[in-house]
Amino acid sequence: MEDEEAEAVLRAVGRQIKAWRESAGMRQPELGAAIGYSTEMVSSVERGRRVPKPDFLDRSDEVLNAGGKLSAMKEDVERARYPKKVRDLQKLEEESVELGAYSVLNVHGLLQTPEYAQALYAMRRPALTEEEISRHVAARMARKEVFERVPPPHLTFVQEEATLRRPVGGRLVLRRQLEHLLEVGELRNVEIQVMPTRWEDHAGVSGSFRVLKLRSGVAMGYVTAELFSRVISDPREVLTLEMRYGMIRAQALAPRDSLAFIKDLLGEGT
Numbered sequence: 001m002e003d004e005e006a007e008a009v010l011r012a013v014g015r016q017i018k019a020w021r022e023s024a025g026m027r028q029p030e031l032g033a034a035i036g037y038s039t040e041m042v043s044s045v046e047r048g049r050r051v052p053k054p055d056f057l058d059r060s061d062e063v064l065n066a067g068g069k070l071s072a073m074k075e076d077v078e079r080a081r082y083p084k085k086v087r088d089l090q091k092l093e094e095e096s097v098e099l100g101a102y103s104v105l106n107v108h109g110l111l112q113t114p115e116y117a118q119a120l121y122a123m124r125r126p127a128l129t130e131e132e133i134s135r136h137v138a139a140r141m142a143r144k145e146v147f148e149r150v151p152p153p154h155l156t157f158v159q160e161e162a163t164l165r166r167p168v169g170g171r172l173v174l175r176r177q178l179e180h181l182l183e184v185g186e187l188r189n190v191e192i193q194v195m196p197t198r199w200e201d202h203a204g205v206s207g208s209f210r211v212l213k214l215r216s217g218v219a220m221g222y223v224t225a226e227l228f229s230r231v232i233s234d235p236r237e238v239l240t241l242e243m244r245y246g247m248i249r250a251q252a253l254a255p256r257d258s259l260a261f262i263k264d265l266l267g268e269g270t
Contacts, residue, residue: 005080006080007048009076009077009079009080010045010048010049010050010051010077010080011047011048012048013045013048013052013057013073013076013077014045014046014047014048015046016069016070016073017042017045017046017052017060017064017070018046020060020064020066020069020070021046021060021064023064024063024064024065026063026064028042028043028046029042031060031063031064034059034063035056035059035060035063036059037056037059041056051077051080052077054074054077054078057070057071057073057074057077058070058071058074078138078142079142088231089143089222089229090139090142090143092212092214092220092222092231093110093143093146093212094145094146094149095212095214095215095216096146096153096212096213096214096215097153097154097213097214097215098153098154098155098156098212098213099146099153099154099155099156099210099211099212099213100155100156100157100158100210100211100212100245100249101156101157101158101208101209101210101211102157102158102204102208102209102210102245102248103157103158103159103160103163103208104160104163104204104207104208105160105162105163105208106120106163106166106168107159107163107164107168107177107181108157108159109140109143110143110144110146110147110155110157111157111159111180111181111184111192112140112177113173113176113177113180114137114141115169115173115176115177116168116169116173116174116176116177117136117137117140117141118133118137118169119168119169119170119173120168120169121133121136121137123168147184147187147190152187152188152189153189154189155189155190155191156190156191156192156193156249157190157191157192157193158193158194158195158204158245158248158249158252159181159192159193159194159195160194160195160197160204161194161195161196161197161261162197164178164181164194164262164265165265175266178262178265178266179266181262182259182262182263182266185255185258185259185262186259191255192255192258192259192262193249193252193253193254193255193258194252194253194257194258194261194262195248195251195252195253196252196253196261199251201251202248202251203244203247203248203251204244204248206244207223207225208223208224209221209222209223209224209241209244209245210222210223211238211241211242211245219235219238219239219242220232220233220238221233221237221238221241221242223241
């Protein structure tokens with residue numbers, strides 16, 4: 001496990017499963033046989049060392065007559081599967097009334113399709129396991145709940161042209177990704193802009209970043225690099241990011257022109 005918060009959740013879930021199992025007078029091998037999992041898996045879950053799948057919790061709930069109490073833990077367990085930095089970022093996004101993101105290398109995470117995200121994580125080096133890839137993709141897709149919030153936050157994105165041309169996952173995956181951008185770009189609370197490669201003047205040469213304005217009125221920044229990510233809270237540094245993002249948006253194509261640009265890319269057979 002990557003952090004104490006996730007470990008605490010899994011230990012609590014494991015204790016609940018053990019308590020219900022013992023109350024039912026069952027041993028670990030008996031529970032495993034009844035729900036279709038190995039004794040080792042049951043033991044690991046009860047000790048908080050393995051993340052139980054939703055099916056594991058549902059079957060345990062039914063076999064142990066827990067009345068829905070074990071099944072109800074699925075959402076907490078699912079969140080515990082996500083990397084800590086993803087959970088922290090998701091909390092910031094959930095508190096945001098405005099979010100702006102500039103992306104240099106890939107389509108921004110909140111705009112990615114599952115297939116595009118899958119292809120990105122599959123290219124990581126050192127290579128991730130299939131379980132790790134699945135966990136990261138699920139975490140990224142869970143963050144897209146920000147689009148469904150009421151009232152909706154104002155979301156703006158600036159994508160480098162190169163991110164829209166790089167065939168991550170192959171041409172078909174990229175095509176579906178571009179189609180998804182057009183769909184999202186039509187939402188009233190979302191604006192997507194493209195920074196053309198041919199532009200000479202460019203304020204975004206320092207790399208990708210995000211600026212977020214929270215419900216409390218506090219502004220935050222978020223930057224990522226090769227091996228780390230960092231929340232920016234110092235007002236002076238946040239102000240610098242806000243100024244830079246404003247300049248990038250002014251230099252990029254307007255939202256309507258950007259959607260037309262993406263449509264042209266699709267017409268080119270990308």
